[in-house]
Amino acid sequence: MVQNIIDVRNLSKSFDIASKEPGLKGTIKHFFRRQTKSLKVIKDISFEIKEGEIVGFLGANGAGKTTILKMLCGLIYPSEGSILVSGYLPFKRKENFLKNITLIMGQKQQLIWDLPPIESFYLNASIYDLDKFEAKKRIKKLSEMLEIDEELFIPVRKLSLGQRMKSELLAALIHEPSILFLDEPTLGLDINAQRNLRKFLQKYNEKTNATICLTSHYMKDITSLCKRVICVHEGAISYDGKLDLLLKKLSPVKEILIVCRSEEDAIKLENSGFTVKNKVKNEITIKIENNSITSSLKSILNNFDIEDLFINEPPIDEVIGKVLIKKEYDI
Amino acid sequence: MNLRKYLKVYKKFLHTSLASELEYKANILVDLITAILSLVGSVFLLSIFFQNSGYIGGWKFEQALIIQAIYTILNGITNTWFNPNLTEIVKHIREGTLDFVLLKPIDSQFFISLKKLNPSGFLEIMLGFFLFFFCIRINQINLNLSFLTLSTITISCSICILYSLWFFISTTTIWFVKTWNAIEVLRSFLYIGRFPLNSFSFSLRIFFSVFIPIAFITTIPSEVFLGLSELWKILLEFIVASVFLITSRKFWLFALKFYSSASS
Numbered sequence: 001m002v003q004n005i006i007d008v009r010n011l012s013k014s015f016d017i018a019s020k021e022p023g024l025k026g027t028i029k030h031f032f033r034r035q036t037k038s039l040k041v042i043k044d045i046s047f048e049i050k051e052g053e054i055v056g057f058l059g060a061n062g063a064g065k066t067t068i069l070k071m072l073c074g075l076i077y078p079s080e081g082s083i084l085v086s087g088y089l090p091f092k093r094k095e096n097f098l099k100n101i102t103l104i105m106g107q108k109q110q111l112i113w114d115l116p117p118i119e120s121f122y123l124n125a126s127i128y129d130l131d132k133f134e135a136k137k138r139i140k141k142l143s144e145m146l147e148i149d150e151e152l153f154i155p156v157r158k159l160s161l162g163q164r165m166k167s168e169l170l171a172a173l174i175h176e177p178s179i180l181f182l183d184e185p186t187l188g189l190d191i192n193a194q195r196n197l198r199k200f201l202q203k204y205n206e207k208t209n210a211t212i213c214l215t216s217h218y219m220k221d222i223t224s225l226c227k228r229v230i231c232v233h234e235g236a237i238s239y240d241g242k243l244d245l246l247l248k249k250l251s252p253v254k255e256i257l258i259v260c261r262s263e264e265d266a267i268k269l270e271n272s273g274f275t276v277k278n279k280v281k282n283e284i285t286i287k288i289e290n291n292s293i294t295s296s297l298k299s300i301l302n303n304f305d306i307e308d309l310f311i312n313e314p315p316i317d318e319v320i321g322k323v324l325i326k327k328e329y330d331i
Numbered sequence: 332m333n334l335r336k337y338l339k340v341y342k343k344f345l346h347t348s349l350a351s352e353l354e355y356k357a358n359i360l361v362d363l364i365t366a367i368l369s370l371v372g373s374v375f376l377l378s379i380f381f382q383n384s385g386y387i388g389g390w391k392f393e394q395a396l397i398i399q400a401i402y403t404i405l406n407g408i409t410n411t412w413f414n415p416n417l418t419e420i421v422k423h424i425r426e427g428t429l430d431f432v433l434l435k436p437i438d439s440q441f442f443i444s445l446k447k448l449n450p451s452g453f454l455e456i457m458l459g460f461f462l463f464f465f466c467i468r469i470n471q472i473n474l475n476l477s478f479l480t481l482s483t484i485t486i487s488c489s490i491c492i493l494y495s496l497w498f499f500i501s502t503t504t505i506w507f508v509k510t511w512n513a514i515e516v517l518r519s520f521l522y523i524g525r526f527p528l529n530s531f532s533f534s535l536r537i538f539f540s541v542f543i544p545i546a547f548i549t550t551i552p553s554e555v556f557l558g559l560s561e562l563w564k565i566l567l568e569f570i571v572a573s574v575f576l577i578t579s580r581k582f583w584l585f586a587l588k589f590y591s592s593a594s595s
Contacts, residue, residue: 098436
């Protein structure tokens with residue numbers, strides 16, 4: 001049986017936020033008498049993650065995804081509730097716990113700006129107490145997986161964003177952590193760089209059975225990496241489960257564009273009881289429920305003279321967009 | 332604490348800092364020229380103060396030069412280690428890159444206090460030592476073992492006090508976010524350390540001994556060199572340095588509980 005590697009129970013986090021009225025009067029008032037209010041950004045959430053799972057955290061900006069990741073890796077103290085990661089209390093930041101995890105943030109970097117990435121790798125290797133031989137071996141292995149070579153010897157400031165992100169990944173993985181926290185790792189990358197990064201993460205997960213917690217606003221990252229998603233809405237979990245179940249629930253119908261041989265066939269099809277979205281000459285678009293798609297298509301092909309047909313999946317971004325604004329999904 | 336690991340990491344810090352700094356040759360040259368001009372200017376200023384009367388606060392020009400030498404060595408240490416690292420703490424906290432430091436299996440205070448190094452500060456340290464040996468000669472100071480031990484202790488204590496004060500102020504960034512001004516105020520107070528404490532009024536002497544312990548940083552070590560210091564003062568400096576060092580450490584660990592990391 002696969003063990004739970006992350007166990008979160010009734011977790012909450014509140015921050016004291018300073019609020020300021022607009023204008024000069026507000027500024028002066030704010031300077032002398034700062035008014036703060038306690039804002040509960042994470043509200044009583046509970047979930048478990050199994051070893052080797054890749055879980056995507058979905059939510060609108062400010063929903064609390066990054067705060068959850070930061071509490072999981074021990075950067076922020078929780079206000080209430082409990083977290084166990086790999087058997088450790090994260091906020092105690094014990095050495096063995098830190099050797100087991102890594103955090104990669106798409107918008108922040110740890111590489112030394114003026115030096116080639118290889119220097120940062122060896123520095124990290126010494127921090128993780130790896131000898132030179134072992135560090136060299138791991139750099140070679142990871143650079144092959146990431147498909148970087150010459151870039152290792154070029155100053156970071158001269159690298160493209162994609163090359164820099166790959167180097168950031170290598171720096172963050174040199175100690176071969178078993179839990180990866182990734183906060184928007186593909187932010188700002190072009191399509192090819194995004195694809196390469198996803199390919200690498202998939203490979204890394206397969207090879208090492210590492211657990212990956214990922215936040216991203218690029219739906220392709222989520223759909224190609226995560227079987228399970230946790231949707232966060234205003235600090236609370238609105239859905240925790242399989243991604244394909246969520247997609248089925250959110251988009252229960254498919255649109256099918258059918259090109260008939262003649263306009264008469266199209267008219268016949270229009271009146272045969274299917275839900276028609278629109279019809280232009282011999283082309284007709286109908287909506288069919290996901291669970292009856294095979295039987296419906298079979299009946300159409302048998303009863304009508306069809307030239308061609310296209311099944312259109314609804315855009316994933318549009319579907320997921322619905323999750324970000326809804327409080328709860330009961331599936 | 333695994334000492335071997337920390338030494339290995341520090342060796343890497345030295346290597347990466349030197350390599351980073353040596354990328355900008357012109358910058359190093361400018362820093363070197365600034366250090367020389369700053370020392371010449373300070374000695375010139377001191378000589379102007381002593382022009383009319385041979386003594387200030389009971390100190391001769393030749394004796395006051397020792398304070399200048401110690402100040403130059405400490406300023407060199409400040410520019411070599413404290414300035415590049417401790418000012419960076421503010422940046423780490425504001426931009427949230429402290430996250431990377433806190434998630435490394437290494438002491439975070441060690442990491443943020445020693446990661447960087449500015450090699451041009453070395454010249455200032457060398458200039459300070461040069462002036463210092465010159466002062467030993469002109470003041471006809473007899474170098475013996477007890478003298479060397481006491482001077483090493485007092486100078487080490489001075490470094491600890493200076494580091495702790497600076498680190499303490501930088502740590503408050505966790506709550507106040509911007510503390511550049513407080514660090515600038517501390518640096519300008521340190522300039523006062525170039526003059527003997529006795530040259531100030533009684534109230535200022537109290538202020539620079541109790542609130543901002545500049546007196547402990549330069550005057551007491553100088554008195555040790557000139558054989559003017561009393562044992563209680565050396566002991567007091569040692570106690571003050573220990574209290575400052577321990578407090579700054581405790582304060583850092585306490586402050587980290589309030590670290591909320593920058594938003595992304």
